Amino acid sequence: MSTEQIPQGANVEIISKNEKKARELVKKLNLKQIKGITRVTFKQRGNLIYAIDQPDVYRSAAGTYVVFGEAKVDDLNKRIAESQAAQEQAAAAQQAASSNKTTEDKSPEAITADLEQASLQPKVEEAEEDDGEVDESGLEAKDIDIIVDQTGTSRAKAVKALRKHDGDMVNAIMELS
Numbered sequence: 001m002s003t004e005q006i007p008q009g010a011n012v013e014i015i016s017k018n019e020k021k022a023r024e025l026v027k028k029l030n031l032k033q034i035k036g037i038t039r040v041t042f043k044q045r046g047n048l049i050y051a052i053d054q055p056d057v058y059r060s061a062a063g064t065y066v067v068f069g070e071a072k073v074d075d076l077n078k079r080i081a082e083s084q085a086a087q088e089q090a091a092a093a094q095q096a097a098s099s100n101k102t103t104e105d106k107s108p109e110a111i112t113a114d115l116e117q118a119s120l121q122p123k124v125e126e127a128e129e130d131d132g133e134v135d136e137s138g139l140e141a142k143d144i145d146i147i148v149d150q151t152g153t154s155r156a157k158a159v160k161a162l163r164k165h166d167g168d169m170v171n172a173i174m175e176l177s
Helices: 017-028 076-101 108-129 141-151 155-164 169-176
Strands: 032-034 039-044 048-053 056-059 065-068 071-075
Touching (some): 141 169, 155 169
Antiparallel strands (some): 032 056, 039 048, 048 071, 056 065
């Protein structure tokens, strides 16, 4: 019977010669077929997985299994990367949706006022802190220099933060950054 003579929609399983031989040997070895298994997976190093869907599984009396079916490679690292990318996209979409919900006044006057307010605030803070000489007594100059380098703030702010945290550089840097 050729493939043209098989009616459409018929469930026909075509078995190769090698598979026929293997099945005959399985029968000679007294292996018992196990029904109800829908998927068999084999894991290899590097999260590489071989999966066999709808396998024929046989078990020997000693506990050895023989599996027949078409093995497909399933790379777990690729699946993990794809799921992380999908989660990141969902988080970005959620964040964009939440930021679009907030309504702000986008008139030119409001934007100009916001810009003026933002540009005036740092000047006022710097003027307040840089007015006088900074008293660095009791503090090490290298600690102050490290804080200035790490946070990019003025020396007066670094001294003030160090005094507030009793010379603890870590807490001073955390406050200023």
